[in-house]
Amino acid sequence: MKALCWEGINDVRVQDVPDPKLLGDQDMILKVRLSTVCGSDLHLLTGHIPFMQAGDVIGHEFMGEVVEVGSGVTRHRPGDRVVVCSFIVCGRCWYCRNELYSLCDNTNTNPAITQHLWGADPGGIFGYSHAMGGFRGSHAEYVRVPFADHTAIPIPEAVEDMSALFASDSVPTGWMGADLGGVKPGDVVAVWGCGAVGQMAARAAQLLGAERVLVIDRFDYRLRQAELAFGVETINYADTSVGEALLEATGGRGPDVCIEAVGCEAHSTGPQYAYDQVKSKLKLEMDRPIAVREAIYNCRKGGSVFVLGVFTGLVDKFPLGALMNKGLTVRGAQQHGQRYIPMLLDRIASGELVTNHLATHVMPLSEGARGYEIFKKKEDDCVRSVFKL
Structure with a gap:
């Protein structure tokens, strides 16, 4: 499949990477429909966050369609539209039970890095360096979503894709x-x-x-x-x-x-x-x-x-x-998204919360490098570049 990969400071390229596979019974495979850049991604591009490796797939704000689920997933089924929170959460640790979702104890697979930096490890994030788990990001045709019942949220029928996209993180x-x-x-x-x-x-x-x-x-x-x-x-x-x-x-x-x-x-x-x-x-x-x-x-x-x-x-x-x-x-805090996303989707559906105006530049993933360039340099009045897959 095609994905936008970090290859070095200020160097991102669309490349072929292996298709994701289910690794556990709570995993889900998502076909990405929309994925957007985020201001915090620029810290990866500039090398401000040093825990990147060449070939890492970036991106953490996205929505799409379920194509495959593990045997332990009960909330989603193939064909469902979902928005995926940028933070991966287990739903059962002390922090998740207390709605402090970005502090999940069970999803950062490289806890030693952040324990050394901050004295504790927060949860894992899609596409946001090996300090936050080293998970593949969302600027790709398909993404593996761990703990899918808690990390992904169903999108109401009244909410169109572009509006739902920004309920992932922003x-x-x-x-x-x-x-x-x-x-x-x-x-x-x-x-x-x-x-x-x-x-x-x-x-x-x-x-x-x-x-x-x-x-x-x-x-x-x-x-x-x-x-x-x-x-x-x-x-x-x-x-x-x-x-x-x-x-x-x-x-x-x-x-x-x-x-x-x-x-x-x-x-x-x-x-x-x-x-x-x-x-x-x-x-x-x-x-x-x-x-x-x-x-x-x-x-x-x-x-x-x-x-x-x-x-x-x-x-x-x-x-x-x-x-x-x-x-x-x-x-x-980093966002405790699962606490808010269902309520926010309802507000978007009712019309009191408008989000799709943020997508000022919509383009195919093949133009990912250009999307980041205009976003970083604030060219052509860019607020957000969005990749449509």
Whole structure:
């Protein structure tokens, strides 16, 4: 079969790879219909996440049609349409039973790597390096889905393929940021990052009752898209002081909830960007926490900061004093998708949650390298490249 493979830094190619096979009775083989790039995939392309091997199939946000199931699969049968959560979960460990699905104890097949890095191993992820299990990703004609009854979710008939696609990762990730960030009716919410996850966090905040939602980015086309789709307020940090704009919007207090949806390669116009770039290139820090710092500094006293962006290790100049003395609650997580996806599919079916506008560039898998190129360079107003198989 054909698949898009990582061959080195900034080098992805469509190649022939062996067809997947059932390896256990809880496995399922899925024929992929749609698979999309994700901002966190760019960390793989740039070599920021070092645990890749040439020939690894990438991609983790996808939907498709069931073609084969193991004898232990009871929820799905051939011909079903399903969306697959990016995190593989067993459904029975302590973390799964407590709906902390991305922390599943039984799906990361290379736990020693992340135990060394973080003191514990989270669950496995499709196509996201050998640190997260080394599973083949979704930019392929077929994918093996382990623990299929818990990892894949049926798609309601009223939800078309493209809308369902983003329920795999972007939508539940964004919703989790607003939910676990504690958004409640009447709040003012600020979201750093206006890609797919940031837009979904903003919409989730609205649906949870936020009075005002402001999104922060430097690309006008992404800000315009969010404004048109959801009516949010926008701040372009390239030409506006974020701190001043947020104080003005909140009567001098600051947002109640700040959601960081940027991650470990954040950009800035200030001197902190040069500082973090130099430190990371010299391996004196691993990530650029610019947006996290800004969220902590600008959140109101007693407010909440939620970190949605992917981070890999140690950062410098973390504002611990601001966090403590302002009485902030700071949380972070990879998505607990299985907690949210069924509910989100129902909201998509009802029309209150729109997602298909994120697919700005739809193309065949054979153009996978180009899809990543325009997504990475933000060319042609690309929000998401989607591969149609």
